[in-house]
Amino acid sequence: MNEQINALPVNGPVFRPEDGGYDEERTGYQLLAPHRAAVIVGATSAEDVRAAVAYAAGHGLRVAVQASGHGLAGPLDGGVLITTGRMSGVRVDAAARTAWIEAGASWEQVIAATAPHGLAPLAGSAPGVGAVSYTLGGGVGLLARRYGFAADHVRRVEIVTADGRLRQVTADSDPDLFWALRGGGGNFGAVTGVEIGLFPVEDVYAGVLAFDVERVPDVLDGWRRWTRTVPEETTSGVAMLVYPDLPMVPEPLRGRHVAQLQIFHVGTPEDGARLAEPLRALGPLTHDSLRPRPLAEAGEAFEEPDRPHAYRSDNRLVSDLSPAALAGLAKAAGPAAPVMCVVGLRHLGGALARAPRIPNAVGHRDAAYSVSVLSPVEPGEERTVRDLHREALAPFEDASLGRSLNFAFGPLDEDQVRSGYEPAAYRRLTEIRARYDGDVTFHANHAIPPR
Numbered sequence: 235m236n237e238q239i240n241a242l243p244v245n246g247p248v249f250r251p252e253d254g255g256y257d258e259e260r261t262g263y264q265l266l267a268p269h270r271a272a273v274i275v276g277a278t279s280a281e282d283v284r285a286a287v288a289y290a291a292g293h294g295l296r297v298a299v300q301a302s303g304h305g306l307a308g309p310l311d312g313g314v315l316i317t318t319g320r321m322s323g324v325r326v327d328a329a330a331r332t333a334w335i336e337a338g339a340s341w342e343q344v345i346a347a348t349a350p351h352g353l354a355p356l357a358g359s360a361p362g363v364g365a366v367s368y369t370l371g372g373g374v375g376l377l378a379r380r381y382g383f384a385a386d387h388v389r390r391v392e393i394v395t396a397d398g399r400l401r402q403v404t405a406d407s408d409p410d411l412f413w414a415l416r417g418g419g420g421n422f423g424a425v426t427g428v429e430i431g432l433f434p435v436e437d438v439y440a441g442v443l444a445f446d447v448e449r450v451p452d453v454l455d456g457w458r459r460w461t462r463t464v465p466e467e468t469t470s471g472v473a474m475l476v477y478p479d480l481p482m483v484p485e486p487l488r489g490r491h492v493a494q495l496q497i498f499h500v501g502t503p504e505d506g507a508r509l510a511e512p513l514r515a516l517g518p519l520t521h522d523s524l525r526p527r528p529l530a531e532a533g534e535a536f537e538e539p540d541r542p543h544a545y546r547s548d549n550r551l552v553s554d555l556s557p558a559a560l561a562g563l564a565k566a567a568g569p570a571a572p573v574m575c576v577v578g579l580r581h582l583g584g585a586l587a588r589a590p591r592i593p594n595a596v597g598h599r600d601a602a603y604s605v606s607v608l609s610p611v612e613p614g615e616e617r618t619v620r621d622l623h624r625e626a627l628a629p630f631e632d633a634s635l636g637r638s639l640n641f642a643f644g645p646l647d648e649d650q651v652r653s654g655y656e657p658a659a660y661r662r663l664t665e666i667r668a669r670y671d672g673d674v675t676f677h678a679n680h681a682i683p684p685r
């Protein structure tokens with residue numbers, strides 16, 4: 235096989251496990267259980283991707299695709315890993331308000347290209363996340379309540395399917411595949427680029443308000459009540475965590491149980507300040523970075539950590555948040571938790587709840603909030619983490635519509651993947667998988683089986 239690998243007709247580098255650079259190439263943001271591919275192709279173009287898929291298909295090998303590694307759920311053993319980090323080009327058509335983004339571009343790179351035109355993509359809160367995979371999984375971003383899911387505004391997808399064909403997929407060319415790709419994740423092939431819609435954004439008022447949960451026990455309920463009053467221009471969330479009592483954590487935060495309200499508002503500074511008044515009045519703030527910002531700084535607004543680590547998470551999409559469930563969550567994931575647990579709440583609704591002009595596979599549009607729990611994982615802790623996440627999410631089961639697969643970091647069984655979709659949509663996804671990848675060549679982070 236080595237000779238055949240050497241003859242792989244690609245311009246990018248090729249790595250086998252014994253080669254220097256193999257580990258660096260497969261290591262992304264998620265450090266738990268990296269891919270263990272027999273060969274890695276560092277793709278530099280759509281043609282490299284096509285050649286790698288054709289090679290894998292010709293040798294009966296499976297294929298995984300990795301951009302930044304934020305969404306890695308379980309490793310590919312053997313087979314071909316295609317890394318797309320070298321394909322990070324972004325081409326903006328300001329007049330048409332669209333951008334062509336290559337498979338490996340991060341949201342940071344996309345925003346850097348669109349912001350000078352006063353145009354925003356439907357980017358997420360963490361700048362390092364891969365824009366393409368995020369979008370294939372739906373994509374709930376900073377402008378989500380104003381414009382909906384990122385997948386709702388995809389115009390065209392370029393993809394290499396399991397038969398080794400490079401296809402330009404639009405609503406007219408392949409309606410079923412176009413529907414499935416927008417929400418169905420990486421189950422249908424290796425995407426080499428997508429054309430997305432952009433939105434004019436002038437004023438942004440965004441940042442974080444942080445509270446000490448011991449001093450402000452009802453901060454979560456205060457945020458919940460506030461979300462019922464805000465316009466679609468306001469998208470917000472909460473990150474709640476107990477900071478470890480470690481020297482690398484700044485002194486005032488060590489061991490503290492903190493809730494960080496994360497706000498992104500499209501509107502004037504006056505508007506934003508007025509809107510935030512009830513939140514600032516909730517109690518003494520330990521940190522306030524909420525202010526007018528240039529669009530180019532959007533990725534910094536929610537102050538998300540960007541250091542690679544090993545983690546697992548789960549979530550529920552819910553029709554409502556009850557004060558009792560929120561109080562239970564604060565307790566289960568608080569200082570008494572056996573391992574660190576970061577709670578993430580997001581306010582959904584608004585444009586997310588409306589069907590897009592061209593229907594897609596995104597599930598549970600009627601969810602009003604998402605509730606997620608994420609823990610760093612040390613060796614031997616996986617079971618403890620799983621049990622804690624189950625316990626923390628239990629109070630939300632009554633209001634649960636299902637899961638967001640984008641925010642599920644870890645292996646899921648078939649019922650858990652199904653929970654990401656409406657039943658009819660899931661059935662249709664399995665049929666489209668059978669049509670385009672019936673032999674399950676592609677190892678997606680959350681697998682939809684062919685039927």
Ligand SMILES: Cc1cc2nc3c(=O)[nH]c(=O)nc-3n(C[C@H](O)[C@H](O)[C@H](O)COP(=O)(O)OP(=O)(O)OC[C@H]3O[C@@H](n4cnc5c(N)ncnc54)[C@H](O)[C@@H]3O)c2cc1C
Nearest residue numbers: 301302303304305306358359364367368373374420425679
């Ligand atoms: C810190 C953090 C913040 C996040 N913030 C948000 C957020 O605000 N909103 C949101 O909706 N999601 C968010 N996510 C989830 C994120 O969108 C998904 O995990 C997404 O899959 C990550 O894509 P990636 O390219 O960064 O990761 P990768 O691990 O490189 O890719 C994830 C999976 O996508 C598939 N894939 C990747 N590239 C391709 C391709 N070119 N063709 C086909 N399939 C491909 C593969 O199955 C791969 O396993 C966040 C995740 C993290 C860890």
